[in-house]
Amino acid sequence: xxxxxxxxxxxxxxxxxFEQLYLPIITDGLTTTVKHLLSVGSRLTESYPEQExxxxxxxxxVHRLNKDExxxxxxxxxxxxxxxxxxxxxxxxAAPAPEAWKDREKYPETFVIDxxxxxxxxxxEEACPVDAIExxxxxxxxxxxxxxxxxxxxxxxxxxxxTTKAGTDPVRTRSGAxxxxxxxxxx
Amino acid sequence: MPEFDWLTLGIxxxxxxxxxxxxxxxxxxxxxxxxxxxxxxFGPNRVGPLGLLQPLADGGxxxxxxxxxxxxVDKLFFLMAPAASMCTALVALAVxxxxxxxxxxxxxATVTEAGTPAPTADAVAKFEEQxxxxxxxxxxxxxxxxxxxILYVFAVGSLAVYGIIxxxxxxxxxxxxxxxxxxxxxxxxxxxxxGMSIVGVLLFTGTLNMEGMIDWQAKHGWFIAFQPxxxxxxxxxxxxxxxxxxxxxxxAEQELVGGYLTEYGSLNFGMFMIGEYTHMITTxxxxxxxxxxxxxxxxxxxxxxxxxxWNGVIKSGIIxxxxxxxxVMYQLVRWTIPRFRFDQLxxxxxxxxxxxSILHLLAAMLVREFNLNNWVLTGVSVALFLxxxxxxxxxxxxxxxxxxxxxxxxxxxxxxx
Numbered sequence: 001x002x003x004x005x006x007x008x009x010x011x012x013x014x015x016x017x018f019e020q021l022y023l024p025i026i027t028d029g030l031t032t033t034v035k036h037l038l039s040v041g042s043r044l045t046e047s048y049p050e051q052e053x054x055x056x057x058x059x060x061x062v063h064r065l066n067k068d069e070x071x072x073x074x075x076x077x078x079x080x081x082x083x084x085x086x087x088x089x090x091x092x093x094a095a096p097a098p099e100a101w102k103d104r105e106k107y108p109e110t111f112v113i114d115x116x117x118x119x120x121x122x123x124x125e126e127a128c129p130v131d132a133i134e135x136x137x138x139x140x141x142x143x144x145x146x147x148x149x150x151x152x153x154x155x156x157x158x159x160x161x162x163t164t165k166a167g168t169d170p171v172r173t174r175s176g177a178x179x180x181x182x183x184x185x186x187x
Numbered sequence: 188m189p190e191f192d193w194l195t196l197g198i199x200x201x202x203x204x205x206x207x208x209x210x211x212x213x214x215x216x217x218x219x220x221x222x223x224x225x226x227x228x229f230g231p232n233r234v235g236p237l238g239l240l241q242p243l244a245d246g247g248x249x250x251x252x253x254x255x256x257x258x259x260v261d262k263l264f265f266l267m268a269p270a271a272s273m274c275t276a277l278v279a280l281a282v283x284x285x286x287x288x289x290x291x292x293x294x295x296a297t298v299t300e301a302g303t304p305a306p307t308a309d310a311v312a313k314f315e316e317q318x319x320x321x322x323x324x325x326x327x328x329x330x331x332x333x334x335x336x337i338l339y340v341f342a343v344g345s346l347a348v349y350g351i352i353x354x355x356x357x358x359x360x361x362x363x364x365x366x367x368x369x370x371x372x373x374x375x376x377x378x379x380x381x382g383m384s385i386v387g388v389l390l391f392t393g394t395l396n397m398e399g400m401i402d403w404q405a406k407h408g409w410f411i412a413f414q415p416x417x418x419x420x421x422x423x424x425x426x427x428x429x430x431x432x433x434x435x436x437x438x439a440e441q442e443l444v445g446g447y448l449t450e451y452g453s454l455n456f457g458m459f460m461i462g463e464y465t466h467m468i469t470t471x472x473x474x475x476x477x478x479x480x481x482x483x484x485x486x487x488x489x490x491x492x493x494x495x496x497w498n499g500v501i502k503s504g505i506i507x508x509x510x511x512x513x514x515v516m517y518q519l520v521r522w523t524i525p526r527f528r529f530d531q532l533x534x535x536x537x538x539x540x541x542x543x544s545i546l547h548l549l550a551a552m553l554v555r556e557f558n559l560n561n562w563v564l565t566g567v568s569v570a571l572f573l574x575x576x577x578x579x580x581x582x583x584x585x586x587x588x589x590x591x592x593x594x595x596x597x598x599x600x601x602x603x604x
Contacts, residue, residue: 020579021572023419029523037224037519044227 081124089117212242264357269458272350286327366446383544387551401481416568
């Protein structure tokens with residue numbers, strides 16, 4: 001409790017004749033509301049199924065696995081994303097990279113994300129040293145069964161094709177290479 | 188005493204109900220649409236084209252949902268309350284004109300005081316002729332020629348509060364009870380200016396019959412011009428009577444959950460809603476009939492006076508358009524003015540509206556007594572209104588008597604920054 005010396009008492013301002021007459025003020029209010037009523041152009045609602053929302057590029061939706069210029073998975077199976085994941089929804093099985101791939105030792109044999117367990121926090125994206133995993137702006141994620149919602153490598157790579165084709169690449173990809181190990185995706 | 192042909196009466200009642208019920212439904216839609224547009228939204232637009240079938244969907248849902256009756260309620264009164272609310276609203280419609288009307292035939296005195304000439308046989312014959320002619324005319328009102336007219340509407344309309352009180356009491360719930368108590372206090376307070384504002388009109392028309400009131404206004408001019416203050420008081424009290432914003436304290440969601448509606452669901456709730464919106468329709472028609480000249484519109488209504496059908500269509504159109512304007516006004520005001528606090532509500536009724544209505548009535552009596560020009564009353568109305576404002580400025584206790592607020596002084600070093 002503040003002491004009485006610290007307290008000031010404020011009186012609200014007195015009402016003038018206009019306010020005391022009620023009517024002019026009410027007319028004023030009515031003018032404002034009727035203006036809004038008649039301004040058809042200023043409707044803010046998006047009619048969702050017909051009108052898709054325009055999401056910011058840093059939106060965190062469905063994951064995708066990025067490909068490099070040769071169409072290979074960028075992922076080097078380092079397990080950083082699986083380790084960072086607070087929901088433990090990423091399951092990777094690593095295998096030795098083919099002989100022809102000189103730049104890496106391992107590649108993911110399987111790469112599975114349980115989209116139902118995922119909390120879309122984006123920490124896998126932050127952890128990835130080669131910008132292989134990214135969250136896209138795809139938000140309407142649905143499935144008929146739990147099995148359908150477990151995305152494997154092919155599915156995640158197809159999300160890459162889909163979003164690149166639609167021109168809705170996430171903000172990281174748009175901003176170019178981020179680390180020494182990463183490279184810009186094909187344009 | 189008017190006589191009624193039961194078949195015609197039945198058809199007219201059926202017709203009126205068949206129009207009023209869908210209107211109530213579409214009023215809920217327009218309420219939602221207008222609120223949405225005012226808030227830069229679209230409003231319901233999924234059911235049918237432009238959402239026009241929304242009321243049907245709402246009604247179907249009301250019918251098909253389970254009607255929950257909590258175990259702790261007083262079952263009889265709990266079920267009676269919505270019925271009371273809806274019935275009183277519908278019954279009040281019986282004498283309100285919605286189309287062309289004729290004033291009831293002036294009675295001829297058969298017993299006269301000594302010294303005044305007795306009515307001739309001619310006068311009696313003429314009277315009976317007029318009665319027969321009057322019977323043949325089409326009248327846009329369920330019970331034409333009812334002499335207590337507006338008194339009946341007020342009597343039945345005030346019964347609507349029983350629905351609220353019964354509902355709140357029978358629900359056996361603190362929120363419901365608080366809501367219904369507020370409502371009873373509010374409606375009883377606003378009943379006084381409501382009745383008082385009408386008396387000034389009755390002094391001039393000399394009849395309580397609504398057809399007579401329209402007739403007077405068609406001949407002399409609308410009361411909204413002669414008694415603007417009475418109209419203002421009437422409109423404000425009617426908003427309070429209908430429990431519409433800014434006077435919707437009985438169901439103030441923020442304080443009372445749903446007020447007296449808290450325990451109601453499905454069609455029980457729907458009946459309360461129907462009652463409320465029917466009340467709105469009735470009062471809109473009342474404002475039209477009592478203050479805005481009913482079907483009269485500067486002589487335009489008589490363009491097709493010889494054709495019965497066109498006469499009916501034009502006059503009904505005019506009166507319904509005016510009532511429609513007031514209905515839209517209800518909704519515009521609802522989404523413009525915030526709710527009153529309860530003490531402000533009581534202040535407005537007892538300290539402002541009741542004194543004003545009494546003074547206005549006094550002025551009307553003086554004008555009538557000394558046979559002054561009707562426009563004198565307009566001036567008095569405006570003067571009373573302005574002087575109320577001036578008095579408010581001179582002697583008002585700040586904006587709406589808000590309590591003084593404590594504010595902690597900022598520390599000097601913080602203030603210096």
